[in-house]
Amino acid sequence: MLRFALLGAGRIGRMHAANLAAHPRASLTWVYDAVPAAADEAAAKHGAKRAASVEAALAAKDVDAVLIASPTDTHVALITAAAKAGKAILCEKPIDLDIKRADACWAEIAPLKPVVMIGFNRRFDPSFKAVHDRAAAGEIGRPEQLIITSRDPAPPPISYINVSGGLFRDMAIHDFDLARYFLGDIVEVSATAGVLIDPAIGAAGDIDSAMVTLKAKSGAMAFINNARRCSYGYDQRIELFGEKGMLQAGNRRATTVTFNGKERTESHDALLHFFIERYREAYDAEVDHFVDCVEKGTTPLVTFADGCEALRIADAALESVKTGRTVRLAG
Amino acid sequence: MLRFALLGAGRIGRMHAANLAAHPRASLTWVYDAVPAAADEAAAKHGAKRAASVEAALAAKDVDAVLIASPTDTHVALITAAAKAGKAILCEKPIDLDIKRADACWAEIAPLKPVVMIGFNRRFDPSFKAVHDRAAAGEIGRPEQLIITSRDPAPPPISYINVSGGLFRDMAIHDFDLARYFLGDIVEVSATAGVLIDPAIGAAGDIDSAMVTLKAKSGAMAFINNARRCSYGYDQRIELFGEKGMLQAGNRRATTVTFNGKERTESHDALLHFFIERYREAYDAEVDHFVDCVEKGTTPLVTFADGCEALRIADAALESVKTGRTVRLAG
């Protein structure tokens, strides 16, 4: 039984709390949040205790691992502290908004050989994983083109935009990680972006619509499109085109029901609304994988280095938008 | 070049006229209709002549074949006359509403060994034919269950209902023929029916909704559902379930476009409206097959006997509704 302290009991933290509590080989023992009432509520719901501080949580005897779901700007400090305390670490994405801080963090903790996994949940989506695994098994031959559609139902508040690091570091970073998951190291990044949805996002210095093209070391190409608002819901699709075939993973709905009427036929229902619903199985599988890795001493599927690489691509995309040039990465 | 006289220039006759005119190995030379103006119009459009009478059309030297698209109650007389005149005959369904008249017709003309094909166009639909041919090639093993959905967009006028012979002989007869096409001889018929759509249809002595179950000599079963009104258009689907697989043929639309919006996703457009649009390729292929058969001296896919058998099943379905019993056929 792997005993977890949850650091951060906001929306995604509460979801993780429920998953940990329901997991057959994990348990939630402590919860810390900067807002004590939030920690209390999550702790009470799952039979855990509230920790008075991060330090207290890390010092507790009945903690083997931490799940970090606090605001991004606390991640590096918490990862560092947890690594020093000898805990296994599952940290929500992104590691940080500043690649230098992320690199420095790793430089500091690497000698401790911590088990760190970054929460790129989409790698654990059953459909995306099936595309990955079937391609890896050779079903479509050499992969040549990857198309990722990733559109959010509605923009976050401007207050969040202001601290988010921008569309590339906050939202597209998932897609950059997926590109690496499917195609391996990325060596070129080219991006086009704009403010088509909400001028307030532009006024905040961010973009709300983007198209990014990547080239992998293998020569394969990837395309990502992002929008901060999607009228028909959370649009999350993958297309992997290879030498011998093409695999697609589509959107998900709560039912299989279709309607036929005077003006439309075989009309499906709305999509699952947002990440908590759409990626429910993925979040479960992510925790399950992490528990497995800690138990067996194996390397998690998404390492600290993976978290850094996705961030580096995000930075490159931003640079490409600013300069109008393709940005090369070390790969 | 097979030269046709068209007998009957109503809606379906005009469609056949255009198909004959466009066919590379057929031509339309004469048109007869009880309404001379209708014949004139069709003849003028396709460079044919108006025949003053059926006899004149059959006596013309430049006529090798007749296409009969006149009202059902004239079919037997026209088939008989054309057979005696030595013409090849393509006659719209049904042969007649009275199986005794149909049988008597055949008894009279059989000695002349006429080439007669009945216009069960659905056997020539590319999708239905593909299901048939793939099943015949063994793709799904032994066929066990056939499901036919056959719903018209809107009921015909009551004046037509009155002379139609009723839903089974007029509308479901296509489906009875399809059941024989897919499963061979039918030996049992059981039907349930009602008036759910328009009480005026009931007042006219007919039904507007029906479910029919058939058993083939092979043991395979078929189910047909019919409705005289379908809010979402002309619903024409086939499902053939076999030992090793299942094949389906679905509805058709003018485009492949789908819409995604707030309340619905992957919503398709309306179906092709009615038989002329839905079965355009089938009508073309039907004429093409008939021309082929006449040229090569081969037996058409749908014989006079097939026309009689479909009518016998329609009669049995009606009897089953009236008696509440399964009706056995010679098969």
Next chain:
Amino acid sequence: MLRFALLGAGRIGRMHAANLAAHPRASLTWVYDAVPAAADEAAAKHGAKRAASVEAALAAKDVDAVLIASPTDTHVALITAAAKAGKAILCEKPIDLDIKRADACWAEIAPLKPVVMIGFNRRFDPSFKAVHDRAAAGEIGRPEQLIITSRDPAPPPISYINVSGGLFRDMAIHDFDLARYFLGDIVEVSATAGVLIDPAIGAAGDIDSAMVTLKAKSGAMAFINNARRCSYGYDQRIELFGEKGMLQAGNRRATTVTFNGKERTESHDALLHFFIERYREAYDAEVDHFVDCVEKGTTPLVTFADGCEALRIADAALESVKTGRTVRLAG
């Protein structure tokens, strides 16, 4: 917290045990099985105790309700005993294979006004329920035709066939209940059946393929097709055709992945294998509904009387196959 004794710890009992254990307002306290080791295993897994006998389980203080998942021939006795012990009862379908025994059971326990729910899980499937609720809300106008496809992946062993009560009472009974769920009281039953899949099933006196047509008191019609073997998996579909539209609920898969290759395109994966996987959410929702009903004192969606009616339709279907006649029910 509703405390359950589970009676019967076979495959479906074990699934229910896990659902009860995971339910936020239910708990599993006791498990009884004729095979003590089976009860031990289920009890241990979920922190419950093994009951030495049904009587012991019913006598335990920490039991508010029983979930009966034992062999069919024990249902009536267990329902009776539990009702007498004042427990709320959730019993797997069917109540019994003999409608007389079921009716007698109710006659005996009705005065006790027990809370009894029969486990027709399909009413709780999110997609089937959505079709029901949307139709009830008027989306398709008056329902006219219901088409149920219900095919199992593979036949059970002959030893099971021998005690199953036959295809209609064992397998189609779910579909008969669904017909009542969608269309209300059934007044006519007509069935065609055969042995197309395995002669051993015929030798055991049963059928393996069937088509059943029902007529509801409302005039609406229903069609059910059943097969004991389906090469492509567990085929469970619903089509509800109404005046203003048509709703369909389709099959389910583990992923949304489609493959495009040389010989096929947009090819989906295999279906969810069998009832435990296909109806997982339905089983959850069923228990949830039952807990709700007990807590709030409301009548369950599926009553003892519903269980009897489905069995009466099954008997009528069997009679129809034997006599070749439509069988009328009181409705």
Next chain:
Amino acid sequence: MLRFALLGAGRIGRMHAANLAAHPRASLTWVYDAVPAAADEAAAKHGAKRAASVEAALAAKDVDAVLIASPTDTHVALITAAAKAGKAILCEKPIDLDIKRADACWAEIAPLKPVVMIGFNRRFDPSFKAVHDRAAAGEIGRPEQLIITSRDPAPPPISYINVSGGLFRDMAIHDFDLARYFLGDIVEVSATAGVLIDPAIGAAGDIDSAMVTLKAKSGAMAFINNARRCSYGYDQRIELFGEKGMLQAGNRRATTVTFNGKERTESHDALLHFFIERYREAYDAEVDHFVDCVEKGTTPLVTFADGCEALRIADAALESVKTGRTVRLAG
């Protein structure tokens, strides 16, 4: 009746010949081809005459219009000659491989005010046109993102690659035109490309795989992906994402048949093989539109200027690949 001379009787010329012959308001009177036997064959099939030279065809009294389907390097000369002869001109894409020659051609003929239409057939595809028209009618609000998938089943021979002008000018040019059709003037072009399919294509100085991002003057973005080989056939899809909805146009097949078996379900058949089959209706509609424009004196949907703009985007894409920079266009 608009009388056509066909200049060029290769594969696409023969298809046009058949369309012209079948068109109710057009006729094919003369055919010229550098290979007299090819002209003879096409002429004989459709009752036209073979022209001994282009000059002879243009001098014939019974010629109102020319359809140019000869090799690309002859287009400019033929357009010029036909314009001087006062004929209406429907010319296959591209106008030329050299934008300077195309511009010079227009400078020369513009004073003659010729009716010239360039054969970007895809604008006339019923599904693409429906997406365009529905978006124009406001169904999805302001268009923000356009995704075009355009993959050929197999590469042309290297001998063709050598004279094709390269993937962008030969193949993607259709997609560049579509981007303008959907989004209007293009102001930025960024492209990534590679040789992933056949090294011989690389050796010939061309690329076989490409991803192009465009930005329109409106701010909307477009993405095009191209591959010279696609294992599952001719992949031609459009996705138009807007403020209020998203429209997609999918691939087409010869039938609606789907197969369900042990390893796959709802599996569709192969796609229509290549442009002649896939865009059959589009080619018909293109000719129909041209005939309409000439008859009514209206401007064709695809002008000479449109042909030049698509070529300018192709040149910019090539430049972007070479320089790694986004190329700006006048728009």
